[in-house]
Amino acid sequence: MKEAIVVTINSIPELFDELVAATATMMPETRAFPGCIEAHMLLAPERHEMVIFQIWENSEAQNAYLTWRAERGDFERLTEFIEDEQIFRTYTLG
Amino acid sequence: MKEAIVVTINSIPELFDELVAATATMMPETRAFPGCIEAHMLLAPERHEMVIFQIWENSEAQNAYLTWRAERGDFERLTEFIEDEQIFRTYTLG
Numbered sequence: 001m002k003e004a005i006v007v008t009i010n011s012i013p014e015l016f017d018e019l020v021a022a023t024a025t026m027m028p029e030t031r032a033f034p035g036c037i038e039a040h041m042l043l044a045p046e047r048h049e050m051v052i053f054q055i056w057e058n059s060e061a062q063n064a065y066l067t068w069r070a071e072r073g074d075f076e077r078l079t080e081f082i083e084d085e086q087i088f089r090t091y092t093l094g
Numbered sequence: 095m096k097e098a099i100v101v102t103i104n105s106i107p108e109l110f111d112e113l114v115a116a117t118a119t120m121m122p123e124t125r126a127f128p129g130c131i132e133a134h135m136l137l138a139p140e141r142h143e144m145v146i147f148q149i150w151e152n153s154e155a156q157n158a159y160l161t162w163r164a165e166r167g168d169f170e171r172l173t174e175f176i177e178d179e180q181i182f183r184t185y186t187l188g
Contacts, residue, residue: 004136006100006145020188040149042098042185051100051185053147055134091136091145094114 002037002093003062007052010083016048019081023050026074030054033068035061055093096131096187097156101146104177110142113175117144120168124148127162129155149187
């Protein structure tokens with residue numbers, strides 16, 4: 001079953017552009033990861049808010065991707081730009 | 095510039111399936127609307143939560159669609175299934 005991830009991130013206001021730039025470099029890797037159907041970066045600069053939206057072939061592919069990112073420390077690298085906790089949610093595609 | 099809509103909807107718990115069914119009938123119309131690039135329904139039944147995710151060619155197409163839905167009363171028809179206010183947010187595509 002296809003799975004979607006929605007991650008909502010509020011940046012430290014003056015670091016919004018840097019968060020976007022750092023995330024943008026990760027997108028081609030995400031899209032190339034086995035099982036990734038699509039991945040988008042959604043921006044609301046006026047709210048200093050970024051949403052990462054991804055669709056995966058199944059939950060195994062999604063979990064393999066998240067493990068890979070975590071092991072590389074990629075999520076940790078982003079925390080310096082972030083104001084609050086990220087809101088991370090998963091869904092099945094209806 | 096491409097625009098995305100993310101609508102987060104929490105249903106009245108026992109009406110989740112009905113909300114999903116009512117929304118599912120709207121999806122083909124949304125996808126066929128001029129300027130719609132993609133539209134998805136994301137489901138988290140365990141949280142009674144549904145997310146509508148859409149990408150539009152530009153904000154004009156997005157606004158034309160929202161006006162069309164509002165004039166038909168389609169959003170109003172869904173309110174009977176919904177617990178809290180919908181969270182409606184728009185983004186530009188990064």
